[in-house]
Amino acid sequence: MxxxxxxxxxxxxxxxxxxxxxxxxxxxxxxxxxxxxxxxxxxxPVRMCVRCERITSAPVLVAEVHQGTGPGFNVYACPGCAPGLPELPDALDLLG
Ligand SMILES: [Zn+2]
Ligand SMILES: [Zn+2]
Known part of the structure; x- marks a missing residue:
């Protein structure tokens, strides 16, 4: 075989x-x-960066969004953008 x-x-x-x-x-x-x-x-894992919207194979978890109405989701950024991203509360604004 x-x-x-x-x-x-x-x-x-x-x-x-x-x-x-x-x-x-x-x-x-x-x-x-x-x-x-x-x-x-x-x-x-392959995720889309929340900031530059490029697909990255090394995503960094920058926020966990918990919605009152349903299951939450995670927000990822690429290694280049992650250090400059704000903490969780502003991530909601980022997603607009
Ligand atoms: Zn083989
Ligand atoms: Zn990025």
């Missing part, structure tokens, strides 16, 4: 990875090394 990701014959047990791609859910049988890498990538 070869790994679907790297094509190498796996030394250990193969893992099945489910990816939720744009084209639909896909199952791949991959070696442990690739499975770990895929899981790490899937876990990697």
């Amino acid at each position: 070869n790994c679907d990701a790297c094509g190498e014959a796996a030394a250990g047990p193969l893992a099945t990875v489910t990816t939720d791609a744009a084209g639909g859910v896909r199952h791949r049988t991959v070696c442990q090394g690739c499975a770990t890498g895929a899981a790490a990538r899937a876990r990697q």
